[in-house]
Amino acid sequence: MEFNDKIPIYYQIKQYIYTEIIISHLSPGDKLPAVRQLALDLTVNVNTIQRALSELIDEGVLESKRGKGNFVTEDETILMKLREKVIETQLQHVYDRLAELQLSPEEMITALQNYIAKRKDDNHD
Amino acid sequence: MTNLVTLSNVTYKRNLKIIIDHLNLQLPQNNIIGLLGANGAGKTTLMRLISGVVPNYKGTIRIGTATTNTARKQVASFSQILTGVQPNARLTEIANYCDTLYSDFSIDVFEKIIASLDLDGTEKLSALSKGNRMKCVLAVTLARRVSLYLLDEPFDGIDSMTRKRLIKSMLTWKPDNATILISDHHVEDIANILDQVVILKHQMVISQKSAEEIREKDGLSIETYYENIYEGGVDHDQSHDNL
Numbered sequence: 001m002e003f004n005d006k007i008p009i010y011y012q013i014k015q016y017i018y019t020e021i022i023i024s025h026l027s028p029g030d031k032l033p034a035v036r037q038l039a040l041d042l043t044v045n046v047n048t049i050q051r052a053l054s055e056l057i058d059e060g061v062l063e064s065k066r067g068k069g070n071f072v073t074e075d076e077t078i079l080m081k082l083r084e085k086v087i088e089t090q091l092q093h094v095y096d097r098l099a100e101l102q103l104s105p106e107e108m109i110t111a112l113q114n115y116i117a118k119r120k121d122d123n124h125d
Numbered sequence: 126m127t128n129l130v131t132l133s134n135v136t137y138k139r140n141l142k143i144i145i146d147h148l149n150l151q152l153p154q155n156n157i158i159g160l161l162g163a164n165g166a167g168k169t170t171l172m173r174l175i176s177g178v179v180p181n182y183k184g185t186i187r188i189g190t191a192t193t194n195t196a197r198k199q200v201a202s203f204s205q206i207l208t209g210v211q212p213n214a215r216l217t218e219i220a221n222y223c224d225t226l227y228s229d230f231s232i233d234v235f236e237k238i239i240a241s242l243d244l245d246g247t248e249k250l251s252a253l254s255k256g257n258r259m260k261c262v263l264a265v266t267l268a269r270r271v272s273l274y275l276l277d278e279p280f281d282g283i284d285s286m287t288r289k290r291l292i293k294s295m296l297t298w299k300p301d302n303a304t305i306l307i308s309d310h311h312v313e314d315i316a317n318i319l320d321q322v323v324i325l326k327h328q329m330v331i332s333q334k335s336a337e338e339i340r341e342k343d344g345l346s347i348e349t350y351y352e353n354i355y356e357g358g359v360d361h362d363q364s365h366d367n368l
Contacts, residue, residue, distance in 0.1 A: 003317055005346035008337045039296055043289065045157055045318045046296070048337070 001042050009044055013052035016042075018086050021061070021072055021079065028074040032062065129154040129272060129304050130175060135184035137174060144170045145182070146328035152304055154272065157318050159336075160308040161351050162325035168308045171325065172275040175306070176203035188273055199229075202269035204262055204276045212251035216261060219250065220268070227269050235268035238294055256283045263291050267298045274299070276307040280314060288314060316347040324354055 003012050020026040032038070035053065039046045053070055056062040060078045062070045073079065098108050130152035137145040145167050152158055162168050173179050175186060177197035191197045210219055216239060224230045239246060242260040253261060263279055276295075280288045296318065299305055306323075309315050316336065324332040332354050339350045 005313065005316055005348070006340055006344060008340045009317055010337060011341075036297075040293055043292060043296070043317060045320055046299075047155070047157075047320055051337075 003044075009048045010052040010055070013038075013042065013044070013049065014056060015086075017052070017056060018061070018082060022083050022086060026072050028072050028076075028079060030072045031068075032070045032072070034069065126153040126156075128152065129189060130306075131185075131187045132175070133185045135174060135182055135186060137170060137179065137182040143328055145174065147184075148329055150323065150330050150333070152306060152323075153321075154304055155302045156320040157299070157305045157307065159312065159315055159319040159322045159347070160306055160325065161312060161322055162308075163355070166325040167328050168325055169277050172203060172277050172306065172308070173205070175273075176201045176205075176275050178203070178205075199227075200271055201273040201275055202266050202271045204266045204274075204279055206265050206269075207250070207262055210250060213249050215247055215249055216244065217246040219261075219265065220246075223265055223268070229270045231268050231270055234270070234298060235264055238264040238267060238298060241294060241297075242290060256287045259283050260287070260291065263294060267294065270300055272300075272303050274303060274305045274307075276305060278308055278310065280309060280311075285314075292318060312348045312351055313346070319347065322347060322351065324351060326355060 001012075001016060003009055017026070017032075026032070032053070033041065035046055035049050038049045042049070053062060053064075057064050057070070060075065061073055061082055063073050064070050094112075095108070098111070103111065128151045130150070132148055132150040135145055135148045136143070148171070150171075160168050160171065170179070174182055175188065175197065177194035180194065185192065186197065188197050188200050191200050206223070207219070210222070214222070220230075220232050220235045223235075224232055236246065239260070242264065244257060244260050244264070248257075250258070250261065259279060259281070263276070266274060266276065266279075280291060283291075292315070295305065307315060312322075319336040321333060321335055322339070323330055334350075336347055339345055339347055343350060345353070
């Protein structure tokens with residue numbers, strides 16, 4: 001995994017785990033690798049992994065079972081909200097940038113539709 | 126956070142030249158801390174002082190309960206460990222020698238590390254390439270099971286693939302609760318594994334800050350932060366916030 005060096009590593013690890021869950025590389029009820037193993041896989045500090053995991057546990061995305069490890073929650077509501085939240089975060093970036101360029105909401109929708117159409121064409125070529 | 130290392134008002138002169146000037150520093154346990162500073166800032170001297178190999182200094186240096194040079198040598202593993210080793214010694218002989226010298230040395234850990242780094246224990250120290258010598262230094266330093274590791278430029282002049290493997294060894298073999306103080310010319314090489322950075326300039330600590338806080342609050346990479354502080358002068362940041 002390549003990290004952006006201007007963004008906290010723990011934050012990027014959280015995003016990475018969110019993505020793994022949303023694209024079902026990690027399924028509800030799956031056990032996460034041990035903390036030290038994750039630190040080695042991502043070549044980061046154990047403390048950084050622990051911070052990311054403890055925030056994910058606080059958010060309910062992961063469940064910590066004493067002596068057994070950390071598991072992806074099986075709570076459908078939390079997983080649905082997670083997906084919405086991650087999508088919203090991405091849209092927020094795009095919205096803020098376009099608003100900066102003084103696009104109206106209608107212009108944003110048109111621009112997005114045109115862009116999606118263009119990408120579809122590109123993929124068909 | 127519990128402090129493992131405390132330096133109070135430490136001054137060190139050599140040949141009438143001040144190398145370390147009234148330095149104060151505290152290092153927490155279970156942290157990986159980057160020691161940054163230009164050549165001549167005093168990084169190596171600071172590590173030598175902490176490790177207990179420098180006889181004449183003023184002030185106090187404490188690692189846990191160890192305050193004397195002799196006591197600190199017992200609880201800190203310093204990467205200059207191979208200084209004085211016979212160049213024609215084989216790696217296994219070096220391990221045996223260290224085992225007699227340090228009661229905390231683990232031949233088992235040493236053998237596991239060199240095997241994971243593809244080093245052959247029957248090779249002679251003098252026959253090793255620069256990269257392999259660095260691997261050997263790291264293996265010997267980490268094979269001591271102590272609470273503090275002082276790694277002085279452990280990745281100097283080695284390729285990025287080897288560096289990555291050495292970093293993984295470090296992460297694998299750092300005992301829980303041990304602290305690693307590591308210096309490196311190329312900050313970006315180690316930025317991802319650091320809890321904190323300590324910046325030395327003009328014989329003093331001019332900044333000590335959490336790595337994640339630099340990214341989160343300042344929105345900067347560790348490298349940019351370091352360059353800004355260094356170019357901004359001594360008074361730019363005396364803060365030791367949230368440590």
